[in-house]
Amino acid sequence: MASNPERASSVEGAGRATASGLCLRVVATAGFADYALLDCGDGRKLERFGRFTVERPEPQALWRPVLEPGQWLRADATFKSTAAEEDGEGGRWRQNNPLPDMWPVRVLGVTALCRLTAFRHLGLFPEQLPHWQWMLEWLRGVRDKPARVLNLFAYTGAASLLAAGAGAEVTHVDASKKAIAWAKQNQAASKLGAAPIRWxxxxxxxxxxxxxxxxxxxxxxxxxxxxxxxxxxxxxxxxFTHLAPLLRDCAMLLAPGPAALVLTTYAIRASALATDGLVRECLAQRRGACESGELAVIEQAGGRLLPTSLFTRWTSDDATH
Ligand SMILES: C[S@@+](CC[C@H](N)C(=O)[O-])C[C@H]1O[C@@H](n2cnc3c(N)ncnc32)[C@H](O)[C@@H]1O
Incomplete structure (x- = not known):
């Protein structure tokens, strides 16, 4: 993979990438005051969400942990996979110390209420922090106010709340009643009750x-x-079947003038080159720049980069933005 930036920007403008012009990026976060990836290794990770530490499976932590076993044993909750499900989501939490049903985690001025879910996550994906920061910066530059933001598969709504808090009109779409109810609890906890969010x-x-x-x-x-x-x-x-038609519709939904799209995919057997190629194809009629790569979290104990997901970000080249 070459990293000639001039070449890269010229192929991006054409909506096409060539083997010599595309450079994948790693976008990593070291966390924030209320979140840290403390350590990872031996297929597990140890994290702090607000006041509590949790230990859960992480198949990509192929290396050894750095911290002493005693520090891992102090986790407030541990997720044990069922034997057949090491790679899936099945299993259950064991509370080593009593945890509340929900507890607050502050991120960029909003509150996400975290809880131990049966799907092993806690309702917040901290690796998204760089996307959220990027989004806030991008929204600041939109002259056509209020900006309209569509959040698809929006889950517990961290991105929706951040965008609404920054003055955008947000349309939050999710298929789960429970996820929407949780997102509304986060809205109340964030004191953004009056923010313009269509649920x-x-x-x-x-x-x-x-x-x-x-x-x-x-x-x-x-x-x-x-x-x-x-x-x-x-x-x-x-x-694999539905992302392409969805992205074609999203390309039609992007406003003329300043516009951007951020796609993140988790736990799929694919490369960011695949989502990059798809997004470039869907937006080939528009002038813009596309960048793709992996989101990762920087572990505190050893500074290693734990990969979490793939992303592709497209931004229109628009002089008015
Ligand atoms: C893992 S979450 C996405 C993570 C989230 N955006 C975040 O960063 O916090 C996936 C979400 O997709 C939703 N979902 C699954 N299938 C869907 C569908 N067909 N239409 C809309 N939402 C769907 C689920 O209810 C779930 O809330």
């Missing part, structure tokens, strides 16, 4: 297709899909 319980593909038919447009679209999912009426979401 939409719908299948992301159906909603995007409907918005295209209605002639709607958005300045910024965030897409954070799971590998598999279900819409509220059982509609199947399979990232």
């Amino acid at each position: 939409i319980l719908d299948d992301a593909r159906k909603f995007a297709a409907r918005e295209v038919r209605r002639g709607k447009s958005y300045h910024l679209i965030l897409i954070d899909p799971p590998k598999f999912g279900r819409g509220p009426e059982g509609e199947v979401w399979d990232v």
